Amino acid sequence: MEKQRLDKIIASTGRWSRREVKNLTRQGRVLVDGIPARSAEEKADPETAEITVNGEVLAYRRFTWIMLNKPAGYLSATEDGKGATVLDLLPPELQKQGLFPVGRLDKDTEGLLLLTNEGGLAHELLSPKYHVEKVYYARVAGRLTEEDCRAFAAGMTLGDGLVCRPAGLEILAAGEESEARVTLREGKFHQVKRMLACLGKPVVYLERVRMGNLPLDTSLSRGEFRFLTDAEVEALRNF
Ligand code: URA
Numbered sequence: 001m002e003k004q005r006l007d008k009i010i011a012s013t014g015r016w017s018r019r020e021v022k023n024l025t026r027q028g029r030v031l032v033d034g035i036p037a038r039s040a041e042e043k044a045d046p047e048t049a050e051i052t053v054n055g056e057v058l059a060y061r062r063f064t065w066i067m068l069n070k071p072a073g074y075l076s077a078t079e080d081g082k083g084a085t086v087l088d089l090l091p092p093e094l095q096k097q098g099l100f101p102v103g104r105l106d107k108d109t110e111g112l113l114l115l116t117n118e119g120g121l122a123h124e125l126l127s128p129k130y131h132v133e134k135v136y137y138a139r140v141a142g143r144l145t146e147e148d149c150r151a152f153a154a155g156m157t158l159g160d161g162l163v164c165r166p167a168g169l170e171i172l173a174a175g176e177e178s179e180a181r182v183t184l185r186e187g188k189f190h191q192v193k194r195m196l197a198c199l200g201k202p203v204v205y206l207e208r209v210r211m212g213n214l215p216l217d218t219s220l221s222r223g224e225f226r227f228l229t230d231a232e233v234e235a236l237r238n239f
Contacts, residue, residue: 001062003043006030009060010040010053011093014227018093021053029054063118064097065233066090067214070113071222076104086113089223102126102211103134103187111137111207112216115225121237125212131185132239135210136192137172140201144171144178148199152182158198162188167195177204212239 007021010030021030021040028036031052032044044051046060068086070076075085078100087095102114102122116122125132152169168183178201182192193203209216213235220226228236 001045001047003045005040006032006037006042006044006051007040009044009046009051010058012064012097013058013060014064014091014094016053016093017091024053061230063116063121063233064094064099065118065228065236066094066099066115066225067217067220067228067232068113068115068225069216069220069222070105070110070208072108072110075107076101076113083107086115090115090225105208106190106193106206109206109208110222111209112211112214113208114211114214114228125236125239126187128186130239132212133210134184134187134208136182136184137207137209138180138182138192138196138203139205140178140180140196140203141176142178142201143174143176144169144180144201145174146171148201151199152195156195156198158194160194162194164188164191164195181209212236 006025007018010016010021011018016024018040024030025037025040030037032049051058068089070086073084074089075083077085078087079085086101087099098117099115102116103126105111105113124130149169149171152167155166156164158164165186170181172179172181184191192206196203214232217226
């Protein structure tokens with residue numbers, strides 16, 4: 001791999017800012033193959049050099065994968081003149097890495113959103129060809145029934161002509177307001193809301209709780225993120 005500046009490599013982990021890397025380097029706390037770096041601008045091959053920061057060997061990854069517990073009020077976009085985007089929830093160093101959301105959640109939808117700069121795998125996860133499951137927790141106005149579940153399972157055609165593949169609707173609670181787990185294998189615009197509205201049960205709250213074989217990490221508070229582990233990224237490749 002091409003050599004890169006140490007401050008860029010180290011800041012890409014999201015744990016230290018470039019300014020912090022500069023200070024740590026001055027203090028002799030950044031080593032490249034055991035030798036203290038002279039400056040944060042020094043270059044190294046992040047795939048072959050052993051870089052140590054504060055005595056800790058850096059685990060470099062070519063691509064970044066992040067799980068965000070998206071709060072309501074943020075757009076799933078990389079830039080927007082009008083409002084806050086999910087990238088605003090990340091520290092500045094991570095905002096410079098060309099990350100983008102893997103698919104979209106509506107502004108008012110919460111829960112699991114992946115962000116990455118690995119275009120190929122992101123594209124596969126979203127491609128209708130691969131039918132990656134997306135699971136949502138939904139609260140709706142009105143009483144959900146077994147008939148609604150059968151309509152989901154049969155594949156619905158919405159009033160505007162949108163043809164939906166067979167999908168899962170599991171009722172968790174039924175009453176004046178009902179709760180359900182919805183499983184889709186595609187991702188059309190506002191799909192969960194449109195399918196449930198078509199049954200006369202408009203969504204009042206929506207949260208994504210799983211994508212492929214990756215559940216939302218419930219230890220993350222709304223607005224918090226963490227890096228995926230190597231095993232999780234590998235599991236995504238084998239969705
Ligand atoms: N379906 C919706 O209607 N909204 C989302 O945010 C995701 C799926």
